[in-house]
Amino acid sequence: MDFCPYCGMLLQIEPARSGRKLRLFCPTCPYVCPVENKIVKKHRLVKKEMEPIFSGADAMKFAPKTGTTCPRCHNGEAYFRQMQIRSADEPMTTFYMCCNESCQHEWRDD
Incomplete structure (x- = not known):
């Protein structure tokens, strides 16, 4: 399994034809990669940086408490925020952050 270096789509295999070798191609852009040897390539998953649910001390002034x-x-006592992170027929997820200044632990309730 390999991915396009330009758009990130999963590359597909185009079978060998007369005069042409086996090759990988991207279904969305013009990238083509000829297959010469056995393909062994490992990708490391890169974690995307996520925005914090509770951001900044000023935001805490307006966040509701429960x-x-x-x-x-x-x-x-904890600050809370509710978000719909799954399908619409599932309940909302509640995110909490402890009001204790020395703790400020964050957790969620699905």
């Missing part, structure tokens, strides 16, 4: 217990420090 009476939920922090699993780390057992503080009885």
